[in-house]
Amino acid sequence: MRVRILGIGMGPQHVTPEVAEALRGCDYVVAASKSADDGLLAIRRAICEAYDVELVPVPDPERDRADPADYPGTVRAWHDARVVAYRAVIEERGGTAGFLVWGDPSLYDSTIRIVSQLGVEFDVLPGIAAPQLLAAAHRVVLHGVGRPVVVTTERRLPEAVAAGAENVVVMLTSGFDPAGVEDWQVWWGANLGTSSARLVSGRAGDVAETIREMRAEAKAEAGWVMDLYLLRRVP
Structure with a gap:
């Protein structure tokens, strides 16, 4: 076997x-x-x-x-x-x-x-990982020049922020709550690489409601949703 x-x-x-x-x-x-x-x-x-x-x-x-x-x-x-x-x-x-x-x-x-x-x-x-798809879809690099990127889950995002992370890829999400990161830049995507893909970017506090709406749309269209996002602290 x-x-x-x-x-x-x-x-x-x-x-x-x-x-x-x-x-x-x-x-x-x-x-x-x-x-x-x-x-x-x-x-x-x-x-x-x-x-x-x-x-x-x-x-x-x-x-x-x-x-x-x-x-x-x-x-x-x-x-x-x-x-x-x-x-x-x-x-x-x-x-x-x-x-x-x-x-x-x-x-x-x-x-x-x-x-x-x-x-x-x-x-x-190996396969193509979600952070790769997210970066390509938004045409961004996941980190600044010579800077680290933290990949974590939504439930552990507050820990990453408190520890001083500047670039955070957030996976295993259940929605989008910008509490504590309202002024950060966000690049979000759902069902990337499929016909039901959705993309949103902007100041986290400004686009939070749009992200939630797009997430619901993607799930309604496909019957499922897989989403993630990159958060970057704005200097």
């Missing part, structure tokens, strides 16, 4: 030649299915059809998506349940299984952590 973890950016248009070759060598692709009308599963299915690989949907275990007191513990339990579900499929089918990862597997994705618990040989091929 073998697993190949493959970065796919935001869909078929971002599948690299390296990943395409690996896909053709997979016996099947394992993918979490969150609902009967899972739009993200549909994109994975389109990729599999393009490379003539069987897609094996696995019902995704439930988890608390509100704001649990023990967030890390909740996520660990969810990952453990995924390990059990994926192991059952892989042990039954054998062969080479593929996992298609949004963006790049190295950044805010737990597929590597989960697969490493399956006890099988695996490798990882």
